[in-house]
Amino acid sequence: MTSPRRRRSPWRSREHALTPTARVLRLRRRISLLFALTSAVGLVAMALLAVRSDSSRWREQLDHSMDADTSWALGLLETDEDGRLDTGVLAETVNTDCPPLTVLLVDADDPDGVSVQHAPAKACLDVSRAVVLEAGRASVHADDTRAFDRRTRDGRPVRVFAQPFYAPEAADDAGPQGVLVALADASGPRADHDRLVWAVTGGCAVLVLLSAAVGHVLSGRAVRPALAALGQQEAFLADAAHDLRTPAASLRTLAETALRGETDSADVHRRTLRLAEGMGELVDGLLTRARLMSGTATVARQPLRLDQLVEAVVDEAPVAGHRVRVDVEDTVVVADPDLVRRAVGNLLGNALAHGHAPGVPADVLITVSRDGTLTVEDAGPGLPPEIAGALFERFRSGSGSTGLGLSIASWVAHAHDGTLTAGRGERGGARFVLRLPTQD
Known part of the structure; x- marks a missing residue:
């Protein structure tokens, strides 16, 4: 039983079909591509780092500003004789409409539940009450400040900041009494950030294309000696094949004539000697020319x-x-x-x-x-x-x-x-x- 014939891979056949010059040119393309990819990876990594750094920076600036506002507003909250929270002084002293400032109270029966104690009458940033309650619950649950990216009803980006506060005489392990929720307009910082993203993206694209062009030029210079050597080799082989074909054919014809006995042996020897001397001079000339072309001949x-x-x-x-x-x-x-x-x-x-x-x-x-x-x-x-x-x-x-x-x-x-x-x-x-x- 004969074994099945192995099929040759078309890629391997194509590999063997390439000429040395084509392989060097393909190597040049691969070097250019590798140079461009390496540059692209480095540039993209730096771009992502810059974008993330800018994103964190403008959020931290807004959070720091709202933290200062809510901390000052906490000093204006009072409690009455029955221990209930009084937001009158806060409402009279601070314009809680812009930037919007909402006071939430924690439900005593439901530690994660919150209710609105004070809300801005005409907030300059119109967000749904669900957004404010969500921020309050998250702050109460974490027992710490929390900040979120949300949008207004008309789609404008806003930054939501929630800071918990505690009763004046509450125990150390007692939970928050309420939460102050502040809003800040993030349209300006967000637009600046988007412009930075586009600038970085465009810059990366230009630099990648520039690095690809530079890599193509450098790889061309790197493979130029190899291409020159291949060209000289091909020229030498062409010279040798072209110039040795005629005397080799003459020697063969002379040998066939001698074997048939159609000419004098002394004449055959003389003609063979002349052809051998001519071929020797030809080979010497080919080697000299090859050495001169390759630059290996020392002057x-x-x-x-x-x-x-x-x-x-x-x-x-x-x-x-x-x-x-x-x-x-x-x-x-x-x-x-x-x-x-x-x-x-x-x-x-x-x-x-x-x-x-x-x-x-x-x-x-x-x-x-x-x-x-x-x-x-x-x-x-x-x-x-x-x-x-x-x-x-x-x-x-x-x-x-x-x-x-x-x-x-x-x-x-x-x-x-x-x-x-x-x-x-x-x-x-x-x-x-x-x-x-x-x-x-």
């Missing part, structure tokens, strides 16, 4: 006789059948000998390969001036118009070459804070001018 700057280096490169170059003239002056530049040697060799090789018509020897003139300028000029057909604008990019030299020589020469020039330019020479061919910094 060992030192005083260098450019004229002597050029003469040595010409002596070592395979110029058989071609004409190469050298016109140099004593010139000292500050550069890396190995890198400059490769750049000069690439410029000379390019002139020998492309600076002449088919079947005609190349005529190359190399000059070195004291200002650190090296000029390589040929008498060939000149630069093709279609590649003149992108001559120093890879795969741009044409005529079946790799396109790495001029690219490496350009990188060497820029690595030394110099320049490499191309144009039309006086003899109609191509002229390349390499400028390097001289010794002061």
Whole structure:
């Protein structure tokens, strides 16, 4: 019996389908989101703390004001000869209509029950009697002051404050004799609090968006080296795949021809050797270019006789059948000998390969001036118009070459804070001018 085939998770398939660049970009988005969420959590926590603090503050201010009013009003309450509470002095002395002040008495038969002893005649804050009785009962039950948020009959917010009072000669464990209930208009403080809430909310939203933008910028800078490294890696792999495909195919064809016995073995060996040497130079050029692009190639700057280096490169170059003239002056530049040697060799090789018509020897003139300028000029057909604008990019030299020589020469020039330019020479061919910094 065969086991059921396991289904692959679509998320895992999508994970494997992403390119390295896409994964880095997704990481950037996640970092930006995490930065924004972290900022949002901190800002929301601070906003809640500020809102709650302001909410407690304005309530405490109203409660403190009403506590002072009720405490002063308690001194105006009197009792008659029979021990009954007399609110006449309070009503005559204090305007109990605004802010409204109500005196409640505790029912002797029902300790939690209260009744109205004095109520404002025309209260400026119209609340239902049930609200006042509720506050009185709560204060009696707790045997302490109590405060509540309620609304008037027309919907205005009010603060209700209830303070119990005791009979003059009551025992210490005796309950309250009554309760004073005061009302305060909370419209102003409540409106100020609401404005603060909206301001804090809007500020948090703006700061979260700003932090998200900052996080996106910072994460972009953080992943920029990774994206650059991936781009260089992809460029190197593209160079290697593009340039090694042709010689590898030639080697395979040569090997198949040799196996069939269709050619002389000595000729096969010679052609194989040439292909191997060409592939070795190609790999060396690819590695040099990759090191220059990644910045890992160390530029060992030192005083260098450019004229002597050029003469040595010409002596070592395979110029058989071609004409190469050298016109140099004593010139000292500050550069890396190995890198400059490769750049000069690439410029000379390019002139020998492309600076002449088919079947005609190349005529190359190399000059070195004291200002650190090296000029390589040929008498060939000149630069093709279609590649003149992108001559120093890879795969741009044409005529079946790799396109790495001029690219490496350009990188060497820029690595030394110099320049490499191309144009039309006086003899109609191509002229390349390499400028390097001289010794002061």
